[in-house]
Amino acid sequence: MAVRRPTNALALAVLSLLSERPMHPYEMSSTLRQRHKEDSIRLNYGSLYSVVESLHKKGLITARETVREGRRPERTIYEITPAGEVMMTDWLSELLSEPTAQFTDFEAALSLVATLPPGDVVPLLxxxxxxxxxxxxxxxxxxxxxxxxxxxxxxxxxxxxQALRDAEHRFVTELLAELEDGTFGGLAVWQRMHELRDEGLSPEQTQRTLLAEFPELEAMMPEP
Amino acid sequence: MAVRRPTNALALAVLSLLSERPMHPYEMSSTLRQRHKEDSIRLNYGSLYSVVESLHKKGLITARETVREGRRPERTIYEITPAGEVMMTDWLSELLSEPTAQFTDFEAALSLVATLPPGDVVPLLxxxxxxxxxxxxxxxxxxxxxxxxxxxxxxxxxxxxQALRDAEHRFVTELLAELEDGTFGGLAVWQRMHELRDEGLSPEQTQRTLLAEFPELEAMMPEP
DNA sequence: ATCGTAATACTCTGAGTCGAGTAATCGAGT
DNA sequence: ACTCGATTACTCGACTCAGAGTATTACGAT
Structure with a gap:
């Protein structure tokens, strides 16, 4: 039975750290923090310990020893297994070589932006x-x-x-400019839709009125 | 007790759809698909139904009626509540106006790229x-x-x-060029580290040898 | 000497997520 | 008339995740 790959990048970070040297979970978290990896990989204790446990169950890491100093909680020191090494290089290679959809918050928000009236969106952007x-x-x-x-x-x-932030800045600047000078495609429909809604028209009435006022929309409706 | 905001953007999409008109969950999913929102908002049935249930529990949406046609499963039609409208506009406004860390896969991978030898990274990029x-x-x-x-x-x-993809393309192109012409800062240490590891040196020996061969690293170690 | 804060090292619980599964109906073809 | 795949509509359970909570020790300041 092929071991299923975790989805949490934290698991990859754990494998990567253990490929350097054996560690206990808390040390993993401190190391990641010291190297500023928490800026790029979501890190919190709850997830860390369950990710480690899950890697352990899958045989990708093993417990080398558990030590206890004084009356402190036990520390379990883990090391990576050969299967873990393979999983890590495969996984990292795939993440580097294959771009995949990322579902960022701003993209989601943009896809729903028509929900707010355009006048409200301008100051937000x-x-x-x-x-x-x-x-x-x-x-x-x-x-x-x-x-x-x-x-x-x-x-x-x-x-x-930074490269992405820069690109986003340029994109939003342009978007904002188009909204402000009225050249943004669909601005009039968008505006009118909110006017009609605010006047208390039902969804169906709004739909009908818009199609009447902007007949060019008809051609753009999704096919059956 | 203030209602906690969901983290899943799908919940925002549900609120947005219900602010247009009442719907049952399956119709939400078809509408989102028809409008190509599944490219920007992660959508699957399991999540949809539990997200709807959670919004219901929080009083952000209510069940308007449940209809059954023939022996088909029941369809529960939901509508948005005033509290839901408020939550939606607040949430959407925040997503539009406040950039937050996004923890993308490629950024995670880049942050761990030193784990692979540079020679392997080049073809992947x-x-x-x-x-x-x-x-x-x-x-x-x-x-x-x-x-x-x-x-x-x-x-x-x-x-x-597309704007982000474009920026990423430029970034990777530059990165790849630096790796190939040897101007990438740290390339020599990176390469040497993997050589030493492959020769079977322990983590501590590798560390010591690197510091000896690249004394300028000393100044860059993280302070206590 | 003791006080408070930071750091060490986890644990627990509840909520969220996902993929696979079920079961009925519809419509195009044979 | 029948069947086969697509569509409609949801359910289930196993896993994953987040955040708060706990308990001990270290350390500087009062």
Whole structure:
């Protein structure tokens, strides 16, 4: 029976840490934090311990020993198994080589943006822009403080974050501009839809009125 | 007692649909699919029904009626409550206006990339590049087939996706170039680390040897 | 000497998530 | 008339996750 791959990237981080050297869970969490990996990999105790347990059950890691110092809770030190090594390289290779849909919050929100009236959306996006700019400046400041010749290897994930943030900033800037100068495609329908709803029309009446006022919509309705 | 906000964007989609008109869960899923929202919001039946139940328990939606046709399973038609409307606009507004950490797979993978030897990473990234290019072309093709004057409102989330994909493509291209021409900061240490590990040195020996061969690393170790 | 805070090291519980499964109906073809 | 796949509509159970809670020790400040 082929072992099913976990979905939580924290499991990959655990395997990666154990491929360096044996550790107990708490040490994994401190190490990840020290290396700023919690910025890129969601980390909390509850998940960590259940992820470790699940890797253990699947035979991808084994308990090497459990030590107890004084009356402190026991620490179980784990190490990676050969099967774990294989799973780790396969998994990491796949994540690096295959782009997959990511379901981010902002994309979800954008896909539902028509729910709010356009007039409300403009200030919200403006606020996002300034937050993005702020985060960007924070990143630049940290970047500038880093000594020359510091291995990019250790910060490549935050460079990636910055590249995406930058792209998002450009995208939202453009979107906002189109909303403000009225060139955004569909703006009139969007606006009118909320007007009709606010006047108390039923969903069906709203639908009918919109189709009457914007006949070009007809052609764009999804086929059967 | 303030109602805790769900974390699953599917709950937001449910509220958004019900703010249009009352529906039963299965219709929600078909509507989301028809509008291609499953590309931006993770959708599966198990989650949908438990998300709906949880919204119901929290008083954000109510069951308007349950109908049964023939011997088919019952359909419960839900509608949104005033509390649900408030929660929805607040939530959507927050998602639009506040950028938050997103923990994507590729960022996680990048943060652990040192686990693989650099020589293995190069072809993986090359493969990612060509996949990204392929997805980009698919998007452009669809975009080109869309009639003139089609409301951008309906596809803004896939435009966003494309903007991010584009940025990622540029980032990976640059990264790959640096890896191939040897200008990537930390490449030598990275390479050497895997050589030492492959020669069978213990983690501690590897650590010591690296510090001896690359004394500049010393200054970059995390402070206590 | 003791007080409070941070750090160490987990545990527990409830909620959320997902995929597979069930069971009926509809419509296109043979 | 029949059958086969698609569609409609939901249910179930095993797993996963998050956050709060617990208990001990270390350490600087009062």
């Amino acid at each position: 403006a606020r996002r822009l300034s937050e993005l700019a702020f985060q960007s400046r924070a990143y630049e400041a940290i970047r500038a403080a880093v000594p020359d010749g510091f291995p990019r290897l250790f910060v490549v994930e935050s460079d990636y974050q | 090359a493969r990612r590049l060509s996949e990204l290019a392929f997805q980009s072309r698919a998007y452009e093709a669809i975009r080109a087939a869309v009639p003139d004057g089609f409301p951008r409102l309906f596809v803004v989330e896939s435009d966003y996706q």
